[in-house]
Structure formats: structure tokens, C-alpha cells
Amino acid sequence: MGNHLLAALTGEEMRRLRPHLEPVTLQRRATLHETGSRVLHGYFPTECVISMVHVAADGNSTEIGVIGNEGCTGASAVATGGGVPLRAVVRAPGAAFRVKVAALQAEFRRGGRFQRVLLRYMRAVIGQSAQIAACNRRHSVDQQLCRWLLSGLDRAADNQLAMTQEGIAAMLGVRREGVTEAASSLQKAGLIRYSRGRIAVLSRGRLEARACECYKLLRGETERLVRDVYSAKL
Amino acid sequence: MGNHLLAALTGEEMRRLRPHLEPVTLQRRATLHETGSRVLHGYFPTECVISMVHVAADGNSTEIGVIGNEGCTGASAVATGGGVPLRAVVRAPGAAFRVKVAALQAEFRRGGRFQRVLLRYMRAVIGQSAQIAACNRRHSVDQQLCRWLLSGLDRAADNQLAMTQEGIAAMLGVRREGVTEAASSLQKAGLIRYSRGRIAVLSRGRLEARACECYKLLRGETERLVRDVYSAKL
């Protein structure tokens, strides 16, 4: 149950990086980095889930990407220094490795496998954000909720998700009432059960059927990413 | 009137790359690369404008990013090989440099300034797509149209844009009628004048005032990008 990006490194790279890997437990809703501000650490989730969120001037937020144990935060900061254009929030608490950006940068600049892995990951991030952007535009709250639940479920240990409807609404960029309605409809249909911020997915299959095709595409992209980072061809 | 990414290279890098720079004139609406397919060339606009467009299974499209002489296509393909997750379409015709991906990759792997420039550019792309995603979700067709016009204008030679309302609708991911209505309202207010695919911007200032704040943010990000690629600190 490690992190795929780290697991894909060569032995030598891992030896160099290991002293800088700091195991941490991330608390729900913690903000790991803030829009525009300087990034000090990259986080490599092993058991937690992190959301990348765009924050508008009026405080409205929109989730642009999700990071589980297939990714990391701050990749672009590692590649270029400076800040990232998004806020990173812990969506599901749990274990992760924290690494100083400087250490990551040093390894990145060596131009080895770590660099290729991180670049491949950045490509996935761009694709993911494009897909979510299109989904935002086109699909109903109901469909998006299904996609959101599944994207969390794929990265979770069990069939449980911890998030209030208020929180989900903020991520999807819709009203809380809209989420209430969609969630209540899902519950009536027996796909999920929830209460006060705890959601249990009862029928993953039916949830997938109800979600828009964006979910399948996003999932496929993630699987390709994982395959690629382990591939000798990278 | 060159391309900023190329202009920021060192003399030595430019000497190596110059033999591979192929000046081309891009025709309006040409598709430079297609979603998912293998990318053979990167394009560095000098006088044209290119749109990065997400295409859904049903054919619906959504513009995720714009590229003028501050950027290039296929950056992520250069960094990692393989395809890009978006379609690139010529939005305004004109000159560009075409370069084989293999040549770009070779230069990228040297790990010099070109690499840092391209990475910095990828960071801008991620930020841009996040901003546009949020804008898609939140703002009215009218506001988005203003933003779209301005984003083209910034990269155009004069105050003219060539694009039918049908075309704009496809980029913004809205109905053609919605664009007709918004455009006609802008014309009545004296901000633009248009006819059959030719749009003239009459009052840039008022257009900016009417656009959502996304435009200013996107523009600021682009300006920072251009500043950074020329900066010695990169």
C-alpha cells in the first residue's frame, strides 16, 4: 500500500530520497498548500486522498483533480520552483510521505527515472483537469456526484467516504441543496447510505452506471499512468 | 514577433535547435493534433493562435487552453513521449515554427534552459486549464464570450478575430444561439462589430470590464510566464 510514483523509482534513487521521506498522517480538511503561495513540501499519499481545488476571488471553489497513491502534490513546483496555481486539501485522512521540495528538485534535476515519472504524472494531471473541466460544464449534479464518489472510492481503503454534503458541494462547485437532492435520490435508490458526513457506497456497479462517462475516462487515464510509471519504456 | 519560449533559449541551444525549426503557415481550423493520438510535431506559434480543446465521446468540445506566441503545443508529449489528452486546433491562422518531437525531446533531455522553460510553461498550462474550468462552471455566456474574445485579441496582430458564432459556441461549450444573443448584445452596446465570421473589437476596455475576473487572472498568469522564461533565475 505504498505510493506508486515512489515505488517506480530505481534502487539508487530510492536510497538517495529515503532520508527525506517523512511519514506523516494527514488530517481531514487540512490545507497542504494554498493557491499561489510558495510550496515547501511535496506529499505522496499512501493511504489518504487529496483534492486539488481552484479557488476564485469570491471564495467559490472547484475541484480540478484528485490525488491518491498514484500521484503527489506540488509536481509542478518541483519541476519549476515557485508556487502552484491550486489549493491542495485533504479529502480523506491517512498516511502520506512528506518530502521537502528542495530534495525533490535535486533528484528531479538528475534527469533519471524520477524525472520521467514525475513528467508522466504531470501529463496525467493535465488530462485529468481537462476532463473534469468538461464534466463540470456538461453533466448534471447527479452524474457528477456519482463520479466524485467513485473517484474517492477508488482511492479509499473501504467503501466508506467521509465528507459532508456541504463539502461535496464546494468541491463540485454547486449548491449544498443540489447535493442533498442528488444524494437523497441515490440513497432512495439504494446505491449509497449516508449520515452526517459518513457515506457508505452500497452498489459500486450501479453508481458507475449512473455516473457520466467521465469517470471511466478518468479511471482509464489513471490506470495508464500507473502502468506507465512501472514500465521499462518510460 | 517571435515565439517567447524559443527566444528564451541560450545561443547554444538555439544553434542546435535551429536546423529543426520549420517555418509553416497554419490554416484556420486545421487540426494539429488529435486527442490521444501520437504527436509528431510541436508547434511554436509566432503569429497564429491555437486552441487546446477537450473532445467528449459525443463530439461536444470544450476549450481548455489558448496558445499564442508565449507557448507551444505538445509540451507534455515532449516531456514524456506518447500522446496528449487534447485536440489542438488553429484558431487564428498565421506563422509558426514546426519542430519534430524527437528533436525537442533530445534538447529537453539535455536538462538545460530549454527544459526549464518548457516545465515552466507546463505549470502555466495547468493553471490556465484550472482557471478556465472554474470559469466554465460559474460564469454567464456573456462573460465567457468577453473573456474568449480578449484571450484571442491578446494574441492577435490587430483588433480583428476570425471565427463564426458557431465556432465560438463549440469552444465555449454552449449553444450557438447563446453566442448569437451575447454577441448581438455586445454589438448593440458598441463593444464589437461582426459579420459572418469576422469580429472587430471596438472597445477593449469595456470588454474587459464586462468579462469575468478570469480574464485578468489568465492574462496575469501569461505575463508572469513570459517574464519568468526570460528571467535569469529560471
Next chain:
DNA sequence: GCCGTTCTGTGCGCTACCGAACATTCCGGC
């Protein structure tokens, strides 16, 4: 067991946008 807080449910009027159908205007080619 009480109470404040957090979370969820519901109703209402409103607006922006959608989908479809059709009318009109303009341009370029013959």
C-alpha cells in the same frame, strides 16, 4: 438530560441555458 452546533431536508420563485424549429441575411461562384 439539556443545549448549542452541525448536518440534512424541503419549499419557493427566479434565471440562464437548452433543444428545436424556422426566418432572414449575406457572400461567393457561375
Next chain:
DNA sequence: GCCGGAATGTTCGGTAGCGCACAGAACGGC
């Protein structure tokens, strides 16, 4: 000068989501 196609204009009913206001329900601390 005529004609076909492309671009734009307009209308109409339908609906998803918004903003607001408030009601109930559950949990957590004391």
C-alpha cells in the same frame, strides 16, 4: 443577376440549478 450554402436572428416551451429561508434531526460536550 441568380442561386446555394453559410452565417446569423428570433421565438417558444422546458428544465436544471440558483438564492433564500426555514425546519427538522443528530451528535457532542457538559
